[in-house]
Amino acid sequence: MSTAGRPIRLLIVDDHPVVPVRGLADGLRGVFTGDPDFEAADGDEAVATVERIGADVVLMDLRMPRMGGVEAIARLRGTAPSAREGASKLFVSEATIKTHLLHIYDKLGVRDRAGAVGEAYKRRLLP
Amino acid sequence: MDQARALARESLTEARRSLQALRPEPLEESGLVEAITSMADRWSQAFSVPLSLETTGEPRPILAELEATLYRVAQEALTNVSKHSGASKAGLTLSYMDDEVLLDVRDDGVGFDVGSLDGNGHGPGGFGLRGMRQRLRRVAGNLEIESAPGEGTAINASVPAIPAEGGG
Numbered sequence: 583m584s585t586a587g588r589p590i591r592l593l594i595v596d597d598h599p600v601v602p603v604r605g606l607a608d609g610l611r612g613v614f615t616g617d618p619d620f621e622a623a624d625g626d627e628a629v630a631t632v633e634r635i636g637a638d639v640v641l642m643d644l645r646m647p648r649m650g651g652v653e654a655i656a657r658l659r660g661t662a663p664s665a666r667e668g669a670s671k672l673f674v675s676e677a678t679i680k681t682h683l684l685h686i687y688d689k690l691g692v693r694d695r696a697g698a699v700g701e702a703y704k705r706r707l708l709p
Numbered sequence: 710m711d712q713a714r715a716l717a718r719e720s721l722t723e724a725r726r727s728l729q730a731l732r733p734e735p736l737e738e739s740g741l742v743e744a745i746t747s748m749a750d751r752w753s754q755a756f757s758v759p760l761s762l763e764t765t766g767e768p769r770p771i772l773a774e775l776e777a778t779l780y781r782v783a784q785e786a787l788t789n790v791s792k793h794s795g796a797s798k799a800g801l802t803l804s805y806m807d808d809e810v811l812l813d814v815r816d817d818g819v820g821f822d823v824g825s826l827d828g829n830g831h832g833p834g835g836f837g838l839r840g841m842r843q844r845l846r847r848v849a850g851n852l853e854i855e856s857a858p859g860e861g862t863a864i865n866a867s868v869p870a871i872p873a874e875g876g877g
Contacts, residue, residue, distance in 0.1 A: 677865035
């Protein structure tokens, strides 16, 4: 399997790096041939890695410290604006964006954006 | 005894009067949203800077002193925009949340280096920021200043959403 003659680059993102990821990487090595896969330990790192060296396929754990998987995926797809971008678009302060986010987390009983998205799906607040 | 009563009554009247003097007049006649809207409209016309005004959440009367503080801060922030920013547009947002009320004043003007301010909002870009911060601190509020050269300025004022006395 290859794209444009080069191996598919696989990124595995998991905050428990030792056993499962190694096993997963080894197992997938047969599918994604000849590829030195690379790994990231959280969403932040995943976004940085993809921005730095790119990836064709990303396998993402959802629950991770710092930036969770849902938010990282949204970032990678370019659909999740930062507080700064949101503030600029809505022409308000970042402080207001952050306050609203904190209130939303509080009401949903979650700690971060990924949790909020997950909870919103669970409660069918999102289609 | 009568004299004492008269004196007491007099000083009460006096105290009420001086409290009223602290309250911006437009707030005497209307709620905070209306008062800020008409003030901001006048500002926009006077300086020919288009201003978008938005309210989110459920506007409700909050303690007079808090409303007065937000009104004054809005006024001072807009004065800064017209005096210093060279902005081509401005935005004012009032956000009524469960536990606090936020006021944002944002412009697309020249901005400044927030790092040049000291802890009191003093410095080359200090302007009236220190006064605003002090006003807000007096009512357990807070002021955030966000700016960078060339990127406009946003101020965010927050006060606790304490309901007006008498249920508003």
